[in-house]
Amino acid sequence: MADTTMQTSPARQRGAPRYAGWIGKVMGSGAYQLTIGLLANSRRARFVLLLVIPLTWIAMLHIGPIYQMARISLMSTYPASAVGGADYTLDNYLLFFQEPLYFIPFIRSLIFAFVVTLVTLLIVYPVAYYVAKVVTPRNRTRALLLLLVPFWAGEIIRTFSVIMLLANRGAVNVLLRELGFIDRPIPMLYTYFSLSFGVVYLIALYMLLPLYSAIEKIPVSLIDAAADLGAGPLQRFRRVILPLSRDGIVSGCSLVYLTSVGVFAAPLLLGGPNTVIFPEIIATLFHGSSDKWPEGAAFSVIMLAVSLSTVGLFMRIAGGRSVRLM
């Protein structure tokens, strides 16, 4: 907002501004004049007005829940016993490292997210490149829209639709059997295959958008220049296109990794007993009564810390000048 103060301006003294309609009525009313005089037209009051609500919201709701989660993760019982108050301990964190039942799914979850991220990158990169550089600008919106529309269907609907494809009597198995390739259905559902198929299906968009916007910004003249200087397609890709799309790769991979570490609906519907990953473990600790909450909170803190620091490290190592979220 502009810094000029209003009180002494000649316009106000002449009784202007004169707005027609409801704005004029509102501005003329005493209550409005009083409020504005007190709030919006004093620099200090305006600053406070601008400051208080957003900062309260951020402090309360962006930091508050994480803080409470960290606090409860250190408690030995929750709710704290009435006598003697809260009892703080590190046992919940130690339990995680002592118990393979928790530790193994965690490692599995990290590896799973890593593989999903890599696969998504390899699948989506050529697609993003095609839309950004090969499609004529006139058709570009349409080509992009065709990729976006499936993502407007919700998480559950998309996960459910994967079952249609991969179930024992789903499209793939029925087709293969009709063609005579197999006698009995291949069990694809409730395996790592169906889980990663579903997760890639859910989150490819988070890779597509950053990659597309990074590749689109690469000037065609640079690629032309490389070609004029005798670089073949492969060399042009390795020496020009890839380095210049690094920003997109870094933010796309970070987003996909963070999302697939915490994926929740897909394992419930597409995973089986052999594919238990960490989010399911955490979620079961929050079912029912609250006596397991401290453990669940501790595991959540571990997961948050590890995934955020992995991504932070990745950005530091691979990072371009600026990594944006969107």
Add this chain to the structure above:
Amino acid sequence: MRAYFTDAPKTALSASYWLFVIYLLMPLTLMMAMSFKDANFIAFPISDWTLSWYAKVLQDKQFLHAVGYSVLIASMTTLFATIIGVWIALLISAEGIWGRAAIFALACLPAVVPGLINAISMRIFIRVLDIPTGTGAIILGHTLHAVPFVVIMVLTRLRSMPHNLIDAARDLGADNFIAFIRVTIPYLTPALVGGMIFCVLTSIDDFVRTFFLGGYQATLPMLIFAKVQSGMSPEINAMATVVLVVTAAVGLYAEHFTRRSRT
């Protein structure tokens, strides 16, 4: 372009695009097709076709109630998230603000925390504050998730706003509030519309937050999830198809609207 691409890479790129489109559309198409199957179970091939599942869905009280409940939550979420998001964006873009980068990072925090952790920390938070699970808690959770995206969209738009627009309004006699209402808000309209559509779509689609924060009333994703778990029939497909078609129509209309207002 053609001169620099021998045909082989171009064909490969084009093939990868179309294969990816097929990958994205195939499951949803199969899901829609299954909703016309005249049998009580989900299995291919489809030999008899019927519309009766749609008739059943449109009379299903549970479904209609879930639609209403989801719309209620989405509209409240959109209202709150837009107001708070714009407010935070204005604060971050204000002149002479101290710690801008830190405020921005904190404002974006809910967007980088994995969804499950977000939901669980909110579950703990509302329990500490003695807020019951249910409508209010869901709206709070959805708003928290949507705010960072509104902030980013509004900030991007604010950055391109010429400074002298406000000055001009002030010179013409508007006070700060009027200048905000009549100049800043209209200038932000494309970002606001984009942000609101994002809020509506994410709120209607959200599963994990609703799962942990919800009470006894089911939103649309919760209802579909419960039905999938309790045994599958093509009724779910019809239900999902109705939801899918309506959200896609809203999205396409919104896309059309924002594109037109941009040019």
